[in-house]
Amino acid sequence: MRLIEERPLPQTAREAPQILVVGGGKGGVGKTCFSVNLAIEIARKGWRVILVDADLSCSNVETVLGVEAQVKLDVFFYQRGGKDLHAVLCDTQYENLKLVPGTTGLLDVANPKYQQKAAFIRELQQLDADLIIVDLDAGAHLNTLDFFLMTDTNGVLVITPEKTSIDNAFKFLRAALFRKIERFYQSPEVALLLKRTESLREFVATVKTSEFFDAETRKRICGELVAIARAIRPRIVVNRARNAYEAQIAANILSKFARQNLMIEPENLGFLYFDKCVPEAINSGTPFVVSYPKQKISACVTDIANRLGYF
Structure with missing residues (x-):
């Protein structure tokens, strides 16, 4: 197995953020749970991480993360004129981790035009962060494919x-x-x-x-x-x-x-x-790397982050 070359912690706040897209062909494989726990683990190491819920039809990052955002991604797609993702960016209870929450699932927001998706991708690249993790919808919808292909096509498949x-x-x-x-x-x-x-x-x-x-x-x-x-x-x-x-x-x-x-x-x-601790962690709203740090599954997340070069 080829290990990705390790990268040091970014030295300047204005460097373009790295973007890691997480997708999967089938719903229910644990894609969102993986994205959330990976984001927390990397943020713990000092990386400024933004977790983006790009499931435009059935978002649930907030549930797994244990937060309730007051503003949804709908605001971005409804904005007229210049669009700004900072309008929906919110803090979490975890240091160095911010969230772009998902949408309410309304039909017109769940099916944005290609120009809207392009604007969304451009705005992601302008966010002030070291790493942006994008959790995608399940399946092979055009929205999901376009988001998966937005960053050198080196996304993660769960x-x-x-x-x-x-x-x-x-x-x-x-x-x-x-x-x-x-x-x-x-x-x-x-x-x-x-x-x-x-x-x-x-x-x-x-x-x-x-x-x-x-x-x-x-x-x-x-x-x-x-x-x-x-x-x-x-x-x-x-x-x-x-x-x-x-x-x-x-x-x-x-x-x-x-x-x-x-x-x-x-x-x-x-x-x-x-690991049976996963559904327990989801139901409690506390990701397993926090609530069950000594479980082998938590060590697996650390290992994957290391292979990605974030440690």
């Missing part, structure tokens, strides 16, 4: 060892890749061919024989497609694993599917143990 979770994570990666290709070309011909294929390898083969393009264009597109796929380097976290072996098997299966079908090479970032 899965569980179950086959359904692995299958959905693969479908999420495929949707993200196809969304990136679609946005890159903005071509009706490319969009049409994408709808007819199930994998990138199949898509490349289709392009090679397509009558839409001349020979030189076909060659150029095929090279670009491979480069786009290889630029996507998702990092896998396996949640609720009984042991390291079970976690490794799950990560290996997803990596194999992604490599063979999408030409994507995921990185196995680590795993979290199955």
